[in-house]
Amino acid sequence: xxxxxxVPVVPSRMALTQIKARLGGARRGHAMLKxxxxxxxxxxxxxxxxxxxxxxxxxxxLREALFALTAAKYAAGEDLKHVIQESVHRATLRVSTTxxxxxxxxxxxxxxxxxxxxxxxxxxxxGGEGHGRALHTTYAGLGKGxxxxxxxxxxxxxxxxxxxxxASLQTSFIVLDEAIKITNRRVNALENVVIPRFExxxxxxxxxxxxxEREEFFRLKLVQNRKKRELEKRDAQAAxxxxxxxxxxxxxxxxxxxxxxxxxxxxxxxxxxQAAGHDPELLPL
Amino acid sequence: xxxxxxSSASSGVSAGTCLWFWFLPTCLGYYADLFHSIxxxxxxxxxxxMAIGLSVLGAAWGIFITGASLVGxxxxxxxxxxxxxxxxxxxxxVAIYGIxxxxxxATRIGYQPGADKSALAAYSGYALFGAGLVVGWSNLxxxxxxxxxxxxxxxxxxxxxxxxxxxxxxxxFASALGLFGVIAGILMSAKADLGAAx
Amino acid sequence: MEMLxxxxxxxxxxxxxxxLRASILTASEYxxxxxxxTTEDIRMTLNGTDYAPYLQNEPVPLQTAALVTRLTERIxxxxxxxxxxxxxxxxxxxxxxxxxxxxxxxxxxxxxxxxNRELSDLIDKCHPLGMFEGMGTLSIVATPEELYRDVIVDxxxxxxxxxxxSIQDLSELNIEIIRNLLYKAYLEDFADLCARRxxxxxxxxxxxVLGFEAGRRIVNITxxxxxxxLTKEQRAALFPHxxxxxxxxxxxxxxxxxxxxxxxxxxxxxxVFRALFQRAADHPERSLEDEFFEHEVKLxxxxxxxxxxxxxxxxxxxxxxxxxxxLVWLAECIAQRQRAHLGKVxxxxx
Numbered sequence: 114x115x116x117x118x119x120v121p122v123v124p125s126r127m128a129l130t131q132i133k134a135r136l137g138g139a140r141r142g143h144a145m146l147k148x149x150x151x152x153x154x155x156x157x158x159x160x161x162x163x164x165x166x167x168x169x170x171x172x173x174x175l176r177e178a179l180f181a182l183t184a185a186k187y188a189a190g191e192d193l194k195h196v197i198q199e200s201v202h203r204a205t206l207r208v209s210t211t212x213x214x215x216x217x218x219x220x221x222x223x224x225x226x227x228x229x230x231x232x233x234x235x236x237x238x239x240g241g242e243g244h245g246r247a248l249h250t251t252y253a254g255l256g257k258g259x260x261x262x263x264x265x266x267x268x269x270x271x272x273x274x275x276x277x278x279x280a281s282l283q284t285s286f287i288v289l290d291e292a293i294k295i296t297n298r299r300v301n302a303l304e305n306v307v308i309p310r311f312e313x314x315x316x317x318x319x320x321x322x323x324x325x326e327r328e329e330f331f332r333l334k335l336v337q338n339r340k341k342r343e344l345e346k347r348d349a350q351a352a353x354x355x356x357x358x359x360x361x362x363x364x365x366x367x368x369x370x371x372x373x374x375x376x377x378x379x380x381x382x383x384x385x386x387q388a389a390g391h392d393p394e395l396l397p398l
Numbered sequence: 399x400x401x402x403x404x405s406s407a408s409s410g411v412s413a414g415t416c417l418w419f420w421f422l423p424t425c426l427g428y429y430a431d432l433f434h435s436i437x438x439x440x441x442x443x444x445x446x447x448m449a450i451g452l453s454v455l456g457a458a459w460g461i462f463i464t465g466a467s468l469v470g471x472x473x474x475x476x477x478x479x480x481x482x483x484x485x486x487x488x489x490x491x492v493a494i495y496g497i498x499x500x501x502x503x504a505t506r507i508g509y510q511p512g513a514d515k516s517a518l519a520a521y522s523g524y525a526l527f528g529a530g531l532v533v534g535w536s537n538l539x540x541x542x543x544x545x546x547x548x549x550x551x552x553x554x555x556x557x558x559x560x561x562x563x564x565x566x567x568x569x570x571f572a573s574a575l576g577l578f579g580v581i582a583g584i585l586m587s588a589k590a591d592l593g594a595a596x
Numbered sequence: 597m598e599m600l601x602x603x604x605x606x607x608x609x610x611x612x613x614x615x616l617r618a619s620i621l622t623a624s625e626y627x628x629x630x631x632x633x634t635t636e637d638i639r640m641t642l643n644g645t646d647y648a649p650y651l652q653n654e655p656v657p658l659q660t661a662a663l664v665t666r667l668t669e670r671i672x673x674x675x676x677x678x679x680x681x682x683x684x685x686x687x688x689x690x691x692x693x694x695x696x697x698x699x700x701x702x703x704x705x706x707x708x709x710x711x712n713r714e715l716s717d718l719i720d721k722c723h724p725l726g727m728f729e730g731m732g733t734l735s736i737v738a739t740p741e742e743l744y745r746d747v748i749v750d751x752x753x754x755x756x757x758x759x760x761x762s763i764q765d766l767s768e769l770n771i772e773i774i775r776n777l778l779y780k781a782y783l784e785d786f787a788d789l790c791a792r793r794x795x796x797x798x799x800x801x802x803x804x805v806l807g808f809e810a811g812r813r814i815v816n817i818t819x820x821x822x823x824x825x826l827t828k829e830q831r832a833a834l835f836p837h838x839x840x841x842x843x844x845x846x847x848x849x850x851x852x853x854x855x856x857x858x859x860x861x862x863x864x865x866x867x868v869f870r871a872l873f874q875r876a877a878d879h880p881e882r883s884l885e886d887e888f889f890e891h892e893v894k895l896x897x898x899x900x901x902x903x904x905x906x907x908x909x910x911x912x913x914x915x916x917x918x919x920x921x922x923l924v925w926l927a928e929c930i931a932q933r934q935r936a937h938l939g940k941v942x943x944x945x946x
Contacts, residue, residue, distance in 0.1 A: 259820025470611025
């Protein structure tokens with residue numbers, strides 16, 4: 114009696130209930146994980162679509178921004194780049210991270226924040242104490258091209274914003290991807306390994322138990338048969354005894370007949386052998 | 399405009415004017431004598447000198463105005479160089495006018511003992527002097543005019559070759575101005591005779 | 597009288613300038629460039645022009661940044677050629693043409709000094725036309741004070757600094773304000789040079805050009821300072837006062853303007869600026885700056901209508917600058933595939 118892939122277990126009623134409970138647990142876990150995987154997948158698909166859209170939007174925005182820079186350079190002179198590079202000393206945009214919970218998965222979420230700063234007349238450093246006014250942090254292009262510079266700044270800010278959102282989505286994408294993979298692996302493991310194993314074990318235990326039951330039944334039958342036969346034999350003997358006695362009673366008291374009646378013991382063993390037939394296992398009974 | 403110019407001129411010259419009137423009553427006769435006492439030969443040769451000198455001055459000035467522009471413009475457009483030599487030649491022509499008239503005038507002058515005392519001598523002296531003035535000044539101005547026009551012609555030709563002929567016409571008209579002076583000068587000196595004929 | 601005397605010292609250079617002006621790209625050449633698909637095509641097109649020797653050694657594909665450098669190089673070589681054979685007062689006049697670049701360079705250096713940057717690194721970023729003699733000693737300068745004391749006082753701009761910017765202002769004023777103060781002083785000085793020290797036809801020709809330049813700066817400063825911390829007094833202090841510019845009354849109104857409608861109302865009194873403002877408002881794809889450029893080119897083009905004056909030198913270099921802007925714009929448009937904006941260039945000579 115082999116139990117192929119199943120859990121090593123003694124086939125017993127107790128084990129059966131145990132395995133049944135474990136199978137139930139596995140099924141429930143499977144269903145829940147499946148649901149989680151589905152939820153993540155829905156989210157994932159949405160994310161994918163969003164990323165696709167945002168990537169296109171990013172490309173467009175960046176193109177716009179670069180073009181606005183070209184326009185600013187056209188208006189304010191080619192050395193605008195150096196002027197801006199040299200006059201910037203602190204980033205006005207910061208990226209902050211918050212975590213979002215999707216079906217138990219922590220997803221980092223980036224957000225672009227404007228650091229409030231007023232244009233300080235003294236370049237030294239009074240920036241940062243912000244009065245909520247965020248625009249025009251420098252006077253770049255005051256003499257010429259100021260509007261183009263401002264337009265360019267806005268365009269780049271929009272592009273940066275889009276990129277931060279894209280980064281946020283991309284990170285969520287990777288995290289979700291990983292989470293979905295793990296969940297799917299678990300689901301598959303439950304579906305293809307654990308549950309079949311339990312089921313097999315269960316089948317094994319059930320079949321073993323059935324087998325035992327059938328054996329018991331057969332044995333009972335056998336015993337019953339034998340008992341019945343013994344009873345019949347005894348009845349027959351008793352009847353024969355009664356008949357013989359009757360004959361004895363009716364006939365003359367016969368020594369030979371009396372002798373026949375004493376040899377009944379050896380006849381009985383032969384009968385037993387007949388009843389057991391070909392099954393040697395029953396013999397000791 | 400005219401009033402302003404007059405007032406500024408009068409204020410500038412007023413001192414001189416007073417001086418003039420102070421001298422005028424007594425000296426007037428002497429001034430006439432001054433001119434009479436100058437030898438007609440002087441007038442005649444000053445006239446010749448003016449004719450040739452001012453003409454050459456005008457021609458030279460015109461050539462340098464034209465020439466500077468011509469050289470500069472032909473740096474980028476070498477094709478204009480030979481065409482625009484016409485402008486230089488026009489300026490040169492001004493000097494030629496001068497020398498022609500000077501020669502004509504010089505042939506009117508010759509040495510004769512006592513020739514400078516006649517009334518004809520006085521006439522001839524003034525006539526040659528006047529002719530020299532006319533020719534000299536007209537050629538000077540003509541030379542300048544041709545020079546400026548020639549300079550513009552070179553620049554215009556460098557920009558656009560079709561303009562050359564059009565500006566050349568302008569230049570020809572400018573050049574004709576000198577010719578007027580030459581004609582007048584020859585006419586004026588035609589009657590003069592300072593001892594050359596005898 | 598300039599007709600008679602001008603050519604003695606400057607006739608050759610003026611004629612050369614006009615020769616160079618003939619090589620300024622025309623509308624048909626711009627049209628050819630607009631048909632280009634790549635920057636390489638632009639190079640091919642430019643190979644038919646004066647720019648050919650400047651672009652032939654550039655690696656493929658042609659970068660717009662390299663294009664800027666090469667085109668600027670061309671202007672600089674033109675300028676050096678002219679400047680080396682100029683007599684006074686043309687030499688002074690030509691020097692004045694480099695002062696705006698010098699102002700930009702100095703402002704860049706001051707910014708660098710305030711940020712404690714290595715100044716010798718910044719020299720590469722300076723405009724080549726604005727180089728001055730003290731550039732070599734920059735490596736020993738560390739602080740803005742040293743820069744002021746050792747370098748700036750030796751530049752031709754020293755007088756502007758003395759008049760407008762003190763040594764404290766260097767670290768306290770916004771660098772853009774310093775730049776505009778210097779530019780104002782420069783513009784006024786330049787206008788004075790043209791009108792009084794040179795005079796004549798030059799003064800006649802330069803007056804409208806410089807007047808427009810000053811007016812444009814006034815309008816720009818007003819528009820760009822709206823909504824910033826710049827006070828009205830500070831704003832008014834940046835306005836250059838040049839004859840033939842905006843009327844004093846308009847300048848006064850602009851100095852007190854609070855918003856764009858107020859600016860529009862003030863400019864309504866100036867026929868030129870009103871027309872420009874109106875056109876910019878009528879064409880949403882064109883900015884006021886574009887209109888200014890266009891009008892400036894028109895004025896500069898008119899400078900070539902007269903002979904025997906220095907205005908052609910100014911006009912030539914400004915037009916070349918506009919040409920570089922145009923070419924860079926076209927190259928950028930083509931490189932960035934923004935063909936819809938190609939029409940923004942200002943045709944210099946039709």
